[in-house]
Amino acid sequence: MKTTPLLRAGFALALALPVAAIAADVPQAFTATYHVLQGGDPLGDATITLKSVGGGKYEYSNQTKGTGGLAAAVGANVSEVSQFTWSGKVPAAVSYHYQLDSSFKSKTRDLTIQGNTVQVQDSKKAYSYPAVPNMVERNTLPLALGVALAAGQQQASFPVAVKQAVENQTFKVTGKEKVTVPAGSFDAQRVDRSDEASTFSAWYVPAKYPVPVKLAQKDGGDLTLELVSYKAR
Secondary structure, X not given: OOOOHHHOOOOOOOOXXXXXXXXXXXXXXXXXXXXXXXXXXXXXXXXXXXXXXXXXXXXXXXXXXXXXXXXXXXXXXXXXXXXXXXXXXXXXXXXXXXXXXXXXXXXXXEEEEEOOEEEEEEOOEEEEEEOOOOOEEOOOHHHHHHHHHXXXXXXXXXXXXXXXXXXXXXXXXXXXXXXXXXXXXEEEEEEEEOOOOOOEEEEEOOOOOOOOOEEEEOOOOOEEEEEEEEEEO
């Protein structure tokens, strides 16, 4: 099963602020659930959680369970867990763990920032490359983008730690659209990736949620996520 697009991306914004100054401006803890579709057919369910783990660090996790199609047939489950610190309004990466389990395949990837270096262990292969200030990784991108939209940003560029390098990604608001998902109907801001072919689109209601109400990505399996519920904690 392909990893969901919620698990891909990141954002860089401003200078670091003291924790006390950002507490009212960034989400502290929540749980959001999504239906995952592939080509319009049910594929799985995803649960996104954000929580503090102490010492100024936060954990952002995405647990996706295959419930339909081939994903259900092979018992495919994906776990992605990120740790980060709020640097101003940026979830600056500390570490990222990915795990895919199924009846016929297992895969892991670990990314850690050690000083000025990013270390990646991708199954049996290892990579390292220079880190970038206020860098994020693919799992926390939708969160970082949602926080930027809530701050009034209409376009943002993101230094994203991927497997072998830091990749700069650019997104912009391309309009407002009516979106209906299991969680309800919303007048949402549509965001598209603008530095490559249009394969990524997300719909946000930044006044209500720091994560998208809908997200679609053609690259990697024609996947769509639709919000089912959101609860701040």
